[in-house]
Amino acid sequence: QKEVEQDPGPLSVPEGAIVSLNCTYSNSAFQYFMWYRQYSRKGPELLMYTYSSGNKEDGRFTAQVDKSSKYISLFIRDSQPSDSATYLCAMSATGANNLFFGTGTRLTVIP
Amino acid sequence: DTGVSQNPRHKITKRGQNVTFRCDPISEHNRLYWYRQTLGQGPEFLTYFQNEAQLEKSRLLSDRFSAERPKGSFSTLEIQRTEQGDSAMYLCASSSPTSKQYFGPGTRLTVT
Numbered sequence A: 001q002k003e004v005e006q007d008p009g010p011l012s013v014p015e016g017a018i019v020s021l022n023c024t025y026s027n028s029a030f031q032y033f034m035w036y037r038q039y040s041r042k043g044p045e046l047l048m049y050t051y052s053s054g055n056k057e058d059g060r061f062t063a064q065v066d067k068s069s070k071y072i073s074l075f076i077r078d079s080q081p082s083d084s085a086t087y088l089c090a091m092s093a094t095g096a097n098n099l100f101f102g103t104g105t106r107l108t109v110i111p
Numbered sequence B: 001d002t003g004v005s006q007n008p009r010h011k012i013t014k015r016g017q018n019v020t021f022r023c024d025p026i027s028e029h030n031r032l033y034w035y036r037q038t039l040g041q042g043p044e045f046l047t048y049f050q051n052e053a054q055l056e057k058s059r060l061l062s063d064r065f066s067a068e069r070p071k072g073s074f075s076t077l078e079i080q081r082t083e084q085g086d087s088a089m090y091l092c093a094s095s096s097p098t099s100k101q102y103f104g105p106g107t108r109l110t111v112t
Helices: none
Strands: A004-006 A011-014 A019-025 A031-040 A045-051 A055-057 A061-066 A071-076 A085-093 A105-110 B004-009 B012-013 B020-024 B031-036 B044-050 B051-057 B065-068 B075-079 B088-095 B106-109
Touching: A004 A085, A011 A019, A019 A061, A019 A085, A031 A061, A045 A055, A045 A061, A045 A071, A071 A085, B004 B088, B012 B020, B020 B088, B020 B106, B031 B075, B044 B065, B075 B088
Parallel strands: A011 A105, B012 B106
Antiparallel strands: A004 A019, A019 A071, A031 A045, A031 A085, A055 A061, A061 A071, A085 A105, B004 B020, B020 B075, B031 B044, B031 B088, B044 B051, B065 B075, B088 B106
16 A cells, blocks of 8 residues: 555546545654645646645645545635646655655646 | 756666766755656655765665765766666755755656
8 A cells, every 4th residue: 555645537627616636645654745736747846835734725725634534635726727737745754854745636627 | 047957858768778867956955855756656755865965765776776966966866777667757856954845847767
């Protein structure tokens, strides 16, 4: 079993829809949770960063962490065609140097 | 541009050849990471430098792989005797002790 599980999709939504992306994990030592956006043939771009449990909002993006369920989510409101990309969840433990990534969910927002 | 840069962006090589990639981190970042990403997968950690010291290596980093960061600035990743299974995107990231990891655009390796 992988340490981080993520539905690879693909996921297609109409412009303006609310998008929900999710990851589950098995390592209870993970304390830092991130969402990266990756356009085709580009490097990952950091979108959201959360420490421990709770919610964090930044513009149209909201990240949620539920450590009791080992479940994290990213919500995108009023989705735009420019949001079309692969979304990667990533996490790490305190004092660890490496990130553990999910497989990524490919999102397409249709105009 | 003050982000992480990587060169070359794409490398095509024949099986058995050696290849070397370069990463220039964000200038104030003393931590540097290499990851490998294959098609349809998330990045997988390869190795980590703090300044010039290589402090952590994944078991994915076989003895054909070597990474250096001689002056604590740029880093190189060399793959000797390339195999078709080495075809992947090689990503470099950098961070400071208090910042998150920021990734470069990657070097796409194709081994024919």
